[in-house]
Amino acid sequence: MSGKKRFWARLRGRDRRKVGWKESGLAILYSSWLNVLFLLVPFAWAAHFAPWSHASTFALCFLSILPCEKLFDWGGEQLALFCGQDVGDLIVITLNNSVEATLAIILLFRCQLKLLQSTIVGVVVLHLLLIPGTAFLTGGARIWEQQLHPQRSELNHTLLLLGVMALVVPAGFFAAISRDLPTDTGESTILTDSVRGNFLHMGHGFAVVLLFVYVCSRFYIHDPPGEDNAFRLAADASSEEVRIAKALEEQEPELNPWACVLLLIVTVAVMGVTAEFLVESIEFVREESKIEEEWFGLILLPVVSFSADGAVAIVYFVRSSLRHYFHVPQPPSSVAEARAIDLSIQFLLFWMPFVVVLGWWTNKPLTLLFDLFEVTVLVGSCFLVNYVTADAKTNWAEGIILVSFYVMIAISAWSYTGQPDIRIMAACQTVAAALLPGSPSTE
Structure with a gap:
C-alpha cells in the first residue's frame, strides 16, 4: 500500500x-x-x-x-x-497556539496594532526562552543530557532564523532611510502615508513568502522524500523515539x-x-x-495567554513528582521536550503572516516594521536558542540560561516606552492624523 x-x-x-x-x-x-x-x-x-x-x-x-x-x-x-x-x-x-492566535486577531480587529506587534514578539520570546528553558530544566534534572531530533533541530534553526530576518529587514530598511532631508514646510519625509504604504507592500509580500515556506516545511517533515518515509523513523533515531x-x-x-x-x-x-x-x-x-504598553505586550499578555496551559503543566508536573517520591520512580526521559520551539516557529511563519494578510484584507495597516528593541530581543533569543540546541542535546544548566535571559528581557522592558516613530507608523489612522498634537500615537 x-x-x-x-x-x-x-x-x-x-x-x-x-x-x-x-x-x-x-x-x-x-x-x-x-x-x-x-x-x-x-x-x-x-x-x-x-x-x-x-x-x-x-x-x-x-x-x-x-x-x-x-x-x-x-x-x-x-x-x-x-x-x-x-x-x-x-x-x-x-x-x-490557538489562544495566542485568538489574542492576535482580537487586537487586530480592535486596531491596537502597536500592542499587537509587541504581543507577537512576546509570544515568540516566551515560547523560545521561558517554556523550553523550564522544560530543559525539569526534564534534565535527573539525567546528564537529553536528546533532540537532529534533523528537525537543523531545520528549526533555519526556519526560526528566517522568521526573525523577516522582521530585521524592515527594521534595517527603516533605519537606513535618510532623515536629513527636510522639506520647505519642515514636515517629516519619513513619517508619511507613502512611506508606510511601502512597508505595507513589503509586509504583504513577506507574509505570502513566509506562509509558503511554512507549508513547504510541513510537507518536508510529515512526508519526507522517498517511498513510505512518512511512516518510518530516521536511521539514527534514539531508542526512546523507537519506543x-x-x-x-x-x-x-x-x-x-x-x-x-x-x-x-x-x-x-x-x-x-x-x-x-x-x-x-x-x-x-x-x-x-x-504599566507601560511595551511591558504589557511583551511580557504580561503572552504570559496570561499561556497561563492556563502552564497551570496544567504545573499540576501534572507536581503530580508526577509526588508519584516519583512516594511510589516507584519512573526512569527519566532521554528525549527533551522542545514542542515550544515549534510553537514559536509556527507563530512566526504562519500566524504572524496570517494576521498580516488578514489585516490586508480588512484594511488594517499592519506592517512588519517592528520596534527596534523588540527586534533586538527577538534576534538575541533566536541566537541563544539556536546555539543551545545546535548539538541536538540539552541539559538543566542550559535550561537555566534560557530562563535567565527571559528574566533579563522582562527587567529591561519594564521601563521601556517604545519607539515614537514606530508607534506613529502603527497607528490605525493616517500618519498625518497620528502626528497631530493630542493623538494617542503622540502621547
Missing part, C-alpha cells in the same frame, strides 16, 4: 479498534478531572456581560480555559493514533476519529470566546497600574 493510501486508511481507523459514539463520549467525559471546570464556562461568559468585577471575570475565564488546554493535548494524542505522531504533533502545536513510535502503533484509541475532530472543533470555539473575555478583563490591569 502506498504512503498516501496508508495514511487515509489509518485516518479512517481501518487498522484500529472500532469505537462507538457512546464510548467516545464517555472517554471524553472521563479523560481528565479538569473537565469538571467546564461547569464554570457559563459563569465566565455571564461575568463578562454582567456588572461583575474584572478580577472575577479574569478568574472564571482563566479556570474555564484550563480544561480546554488539557483537552487539546489529549485530543491531539488521540488523533495521533490515526494520523501519526508528526501530524498529531502539528495538530497539538496549532491548538496550543514511543512502537507504543503509538500498539496503543488503541479511546474514541473514533470523527468524534475526536468534533471534540477539537467545539473546544476551540469555547476557548476562543473565553480567551477574548479573558483578554478584555486583563486590560484593567494596565489602566489601573499604569
Whole structure:
C-alpha cells in the first residue's frame, strides 16, 4: 500500500479498534478531572456581560480555559493514533497556539496594532526562552543530557532564523532611510502615508513568502522524500523515539476519529470566546497600574495567554513528582521536550503572516516594521536558542540560561516606552492624523 493510501486508511481507523459514539463520549467525559471546570464556562461568559468585577471575570475565564488546554493535548494524542505522531504533533502545536492566535486577531480587529506587534514578539520570546528553558530544566534534572531530533533541530534553526530576518529587514530598511532631508514646510519625509504604504507592500509580500515556506516545511517533515518515509523513523533515531513510535502503533484509541475532530472543533470555539473575555478583563490591569504598553505586550499578555496551559503543566508536573517520591520512580526521559520551539516557529511563519494578510484584507495597516528593541530581543533569543540546541542535546544548566535571559528581557522592558516613530507608523489612522498634537500615537 502506498504512503498516501496508508495514511487515509489509518485516518479512517481501518487498522484500529472500532469505537462507538457512546464510548467516545464517555472517554471524553472521563479523560481528565479538569473537565469538571467546564461547569464554570457559563459563569465566565455571564461575568463578562454582567456588572461583575474584572478580577472575577479574569478568574472564571482563566479556570474555564484550563480544561480546554488539557483537552487539546489529549485530543491531539488521540488523533495521533490515526494520523501519526508528526501530524498529531502539528495538530497539538496549532491548538496550543490557538489562544495566542485568538489574542492576535482580537487586537487586530480592535486596531491596537502597536500592542499587537509587541504581543507577537512576546509570544515568540516566551515560547523560545521561558517554556523550553523550564522544560530543559525539569526534564534534565535527573539525567546528564537529553536528546533532540537532529534533523528537525537543523531545520528549526533555519526556519526560526528566517522568521526573525523577516522582521530585521524592515527594521534595517527603516533605519537606513535618510532623515536629513527636510522639506520647505519642515514636515517629516519619513513619517508619511507613502512611506508606510511601502512597508505595507513589503509586509504583504513577506507574509505570502513566509506562509509558503511554512507549508513547504510541513510537507518536508510529515512526508519526507522517498517511498513510505512518512511512516518510518530516521536511521539514527534514539531508542526512546523507537519506543514511543512502537507504543503509538500498539496503543488503541479511546474514541473514533470523527468524534475526536468534533471534540477539537467545539473546544476551540469555547476557548476562543473565553480567551477574548479573558483578554478584555486583563486590560484593567494596565489602566489601573499604569504599566507601560511595551511591558504589557511583551511580557504580561503572552504570559496570561499561556497561563492556563502552564497551570496544567504545573499540576501534572507536581503530580508526577509526588508519584516519583512516594511510589516507584519512573526512569527519566532521554528525549527533551522542545514542542515550544515549534510553537514559536509556527507563530512566526504562519500566524504572524496570517494576521498580516488578514489585516490586508480588512484594511488594517499592519506592517512588519517592528520596534527596534523588540527586534533586538527577538534576534538575541533566536541566537541563544539556536546555539543551545545546535548539538541536538540539552541539559538543566542550559535550561537555566534560557530562563535567565527571559528574566533579563522582562527587567529591561519594564521601563521601556517604545519607539515614537514606530508607534506613529502603527497607528490605525493616517500618519498625518497620528502626528497631530493630542493623538494617542503622540502621547
